[in-house]
Amino acid sequence: MADPMRIRAQMAGEKINVRVLMSHEMESGQRKDANGAIVPAWHIQEVTATHNGQTVMTAEWGPGVSKNPFLQFTIKNGKAGDKVGVSWKDNKGDTRTDETTVS
Amino acid sequence: MQTRRDALKRSFAVASLLMGAGLLPQVAQAFEKSAFDAKSVADVFKALGLPMPAESKDVALTAPDIAENGAVVPMTVQTNLPGVKKLMLLVEKNPSPLVALFMVNPSVETSFQTRAKMGQSCDVYAVAVMEDGKTLFSKKEVKVTLGGCGG
Numbered sequence: 001m002a003d004p005m006r007i008r009a010q011m012a013g014e015k016i017n018v019r020v021l022m023s024h025e026m027e028s029g030q031r032k033d034a035n036g037a038i039v040p041a042w043h044i045q046e047v048t049a050t051h052n053g054q055t056v057m058t059a060e061w062g063p064g065v066s067k068n069p070f071l072q073f074t075i076k077n078g079k080a081g082d083k084v085g086v087s088w089k090d091n092k093g094d095t096r097t098d099e100t101t102v103s
Numbered sequence: 104m105q106t107r108r109d110a111l112k113r114s115f116a117v118a119s120l121l122m123g124a125g126l127l128p129q130v131a132q133a134f135e136k137s138a139f140d141a142k143s144v145a146d147v148f149k150a151l152g153l154p155m156p157a158e159s160k161d162v163a164l165t166a167p168d169i170a171e172n173g174a175v176v177p178m179t180v181q182t183n184l185p186g187v188k189k190l191m192l193l194v195e196k197n198p199s200p201l202v203a204l205f206m207v208n209p210s211v212e213t214s215f216q217t218r219a220k221m222g223q224s225c226d227v228y229a230v231a232v233m234e235d236g237k238t239l240f241s242k243k244e245v246k247v248t249l250g251g252c253g254g
């Protein structure tokens with residue numbers, strides 16, 4: 001199981017500003033190890049965000065996203081105390097879901 | 104001698120010809136693996152079954168002029184246009200140019216920021232796919248002083 005994500009969801013007027021820092025190697029599949037063998041790709045493929053259980057955003061990522069990916073987006077209507085969840089799935093089938101409360 | 108740039112130009116031309124003739128199959132699946140495997144910007148659009156985009160001022164791309172570290176280049180794609188279906192970020196000269204694809208939902212703003220790897224200095228594209236199938240882009244050249252793909 002991968003390390004937890006750090007999710008910060010803050011109110012900005014009526015909107016919720018969500019910032020997510022995921023913990024993932026994001027291996028591109030281009031790099032070679034000391035023996036010259038290609039390190040196989042290992043990266044997050046799908047990211048889903050939920051707001052009070054409703055899916056509000058989905059994204060697909062390639063290996064071009066940086067290591068320990070950062071994502072920022074804004075939910076249009078919300079209030080303090082709402083739940084914002086983020087989950088990802090990588091190309092090895094590993095998943096991680098974390099949730100936070102809007103402040 | 105055939106340079107990479109020539110080859111790229113040619114593949115653009117072929118792609119647009121095929122688009123015009125309507126020969127390309129329309130694909131729609133959960134994870135667009137073929138698009139992420141595509142080796143050039145033109146191939147990405149081919150794999151997604153989308154027309155080559157037109158330049159537009161309504162799509163905003165925020166990225167640094169000079170990225171000191173190519174492994175972490177912050178970039179933001181943003182648009183105020185109504186009826187956007189997807190937003191994409193592409194780095195032209197990466198081994199796989201398609202970096203990220205965001206499905207837009209009415210309850211979130213059409214603005215996403217993330218960080219991407221860049222192998223070398225090149226153009227970064229922000230592309231908006233509209234509900235009517237049109238594609239719009241804006242681009243920005245980002246200079247990389249230290250590549251993000253080395254090991």
